[in-house]
Amino acid sequence: MNSLDLRTEHRQTQTLSPRLQHAVRLLQMSSLDFAAMLRDTLGKNPFLEVDDIESHDGADGAEPSAPLNDGAVASSHLEAVTADGAAELQVPADDVAGPPDQGDGESDRDLWTADGSTGLKRAEDGELSALDMMAVETSLTSHLHGQLNVLPLSDRDLALAHLIVESLDDDGYLRTPLQELAEVAELDPEPDLQEMQIALKRVQSLDPAGVAARDVGECLLLQLPAITCPDMRGLAQSIISDHLPALAARDVAGLARQLGESPARIEAVCERIRRLDPRPGWRYGSSQVPYVVPDVIVKKVRGKWTVQLNPAIVPKVRLNQVYAKLYQRHRTAANSELGVHLQEARWTLRNVEQRFSTILDVAEAIVKRQHNFLDYGAMAMKPLGLKEIAEECGIHESTVSRVTNNKYIATPVGVLELKYFFSRAMISANGSACSGTAIRGLIKDIIESENPEAPLSDAEITRQLAQQGLVIARRTVTKYRQMLKIESVDRRRRVAA
Numbered sequence: 001m002n003s004l005d006l007r008t009e010h011r012q013t014q015t016l017s018p019r020l021q022h023a024v025r026l027l028q029m030s031s032l033d034f035a036a037m038l039r040d041t042l043g044k045n046p047f048l049e050v051d052d053i054e055s056h057d058g059a060d061g062a063e064p065s066a067p068l069n070d071g072a073v074a075s076s077h078l079e080a081v082t083a084d085g086a087a088e089l090q091v092p093a094d095d096v097a098g099p100p101d102q103g104d105g106e107s108d109r110d111l112w113t114a115d116g117s118t119g120l121k122r123a124e125d126g127e128l129s130a131l132d133m134m135a136v137e138t139s140l141t142s143h144l145h146g147q148l149n150v151l152p153l154s155d156r157d158l159a160l161a162h163l164i165v166e167s168l169d170d171d172g173y174l175r176t177p178l179q180e181l182a183e184v185a186e187l188d189p190e191p192d193l194q195e196m197q198i199a200l201k202r203v204q205s206l207d208p209a210g211v212a213a214r215d216v217g218e219c220l221l222l223q224l225p226a227i228t229c230p231d232m233r234g235l236a237q238s239i240i241s242d243h244l245p246a247l248a249a250r251d252v253a254g255l256a257r258q259l260g261e262s263p264a265r266i267e268a269v270c271e272r273i274r275r276l277d278p279r280p281g282w283r284y285g286s287s288q289v290p291y292v293v294p295d296v297i298v299k300k301v302r303g304k305w306t307v308q309l310n311p312a313i314v315p316k317v318r319l320n321q322v323y324a325k326l327y328q329r330h331r332t333a334a335n336s337e338l339g340v341h342l343q344e345a346r347w348t349l350r351n352v353e354q355r356f357s358t359i360l361d362v363a364e365a366i367v368k369r370q371h372n373f374l375d376y377g378a379m380a381m382k383p384l385g386l387k388e389i390a391e392e393c394g395i396h397e398s399t400v401s402r403v404t405n406n407k408y409i410a411t412p413v414g415v416l417e418l419k420y421f422f423s424r425a426m427i428s429a430n431g432s433a434c435s436g437t438a439i440r441g442l443i444k445d446i447i448e449s450e451n452p453e454a455p456l457s458d459a460e461i462t463r464q465l466a467q468q469g470l471v472i473a474r475r476t477v478t479k480y481r482q483m484l485k486i487e488s489v490d491r492r493r494r495v496a497a
Contacts, residue, residue: 208284296360
């Protein structure tokens with residue numbers, strides 16, 4: 001008969017403290033997310049400040065802390081890396097308890113006057129900041145409202161035109177039906193559909209051409225007056241009005257048969273249509289392009305590839321020594337919350353150092369193994385796994401995965417994600433290992449050297465690779481071709497025709 005009993009068992013399990021979990025999240029963040037998090041922390045923590053080198057270098061008696069450079073980390077700040085890849089950081093002694101620090105005879109006033117980093121420039125100093133020099137961006141709606149305000153329109157017509165402008169999306173399209181706009185116009189009497197169509201035509205006549213269109217075809221038709229040749233304009237109108245799907249599919253041969261024109265003329269008209277702007281609203285509004293900022297930069301110095309951190313992404317933050325000394329001197333149980341902020345500030349600085357040190361170590365290990373790629377291109381890429389880099393850097397594979405996620409490296413061949421250098425080994429017929437990146441480069445070379453009038457299918461490319469000792473499936477060739485953003489054989493054949 002089964003019986004119930006209690007048993008004591010000892011078992012060791014590994015758990016991450018909240019601070020270590022936070023350090024892991026910081027390591028996985030991209031540079032933009034990490035910078036945003038750090039700005040938020042600077043705004044909340046009074047013990048952290050921007051390390052303005054120019055302001056405190058010339059200050060007498062100042063004690064500036066050294067800014068972060070090239071990921072250098074004091075060995076006393078970091079311990080061994082745990083199995084999950086997060087470094088166990090040494091926590092300083094609790095700053096809350098203990099008697100106040102009597103200091104070295106320096107008064108509070110001396111601390112304020114000795115620090116050179118607190119002298120921020122104010123507006124009354126008469127100096128303009130970088131924000132004051134920035135140009136004000138013009139939105140699409142303000143641009144259209146400005147044109148409408150100079151037209152000789154009645155108040156009712158102007159209100160309807162403004163209503164349509166306010167209903168445009170970021171692309172410059174009117175997605176809302178005119179009948180719905182008429183119902184929310186709040187005019188007496190309520191505008192009818194004809195009035196709304198007249199107001200729409202007024203807005204469509206404004207700059208930029210194609211604005212307030214209700215679909216792509218109408219947007220392109222509104223821009224056709226820019227084509228000076230009447231014959232080409234008429235042919236373009238016929239293609240946009242009746243054969244827009246064929247235009248999108250680049251079916252030049254089919255359009256030539258349906259319109260009774262030569263393929264060369266149809267291709268010329270289609271090329272002119274492609275120069276029209278399908279999103280006129282993008283010309284106005286935010287002009288900021290989200291460029292990829294590399295985390296590390298690789299350069300060849302004296303015949304050897306070297307890696308360094310990008311100074312643009314390394315935050316220049318430091319501990320405010322004035323606030324820290326004042327707190328140490330006057331700390332009591334009543335201001336214990338400041339002790340938590342001070343400890344958090346020290347943890348933040350150590351996490352910053354750990355993050356960039358790990359990124360630099362991983363990037364150096366990658367470049368050390370993939371230097372042939374930098375010298376000779378994609379064909380020289382070697383198979384590489386996370387385990388090799390983890391053993392080289394003395395960290396866990398999961399840490400390498402986090403470090404290479406959303407991190408970029410600037411090379412002579414372009415800005416690449418660190419994950420780009422990792423690929424599994426594919427064994428060729430002679431037994432040598434080849435990376436997927438090298439195979440993609442070979443596929444690209446085969447397609448670039450093909451006859452434009454007789455492009456190669458994926459099956460034919462697979463046979464050519466097999467002749468060179470690389471036996472891979474046709475679906476793999478298709479996947480690699482799509483990763484290279486190369487069109488299928490039918491599309492390439494139509495363009496060549």
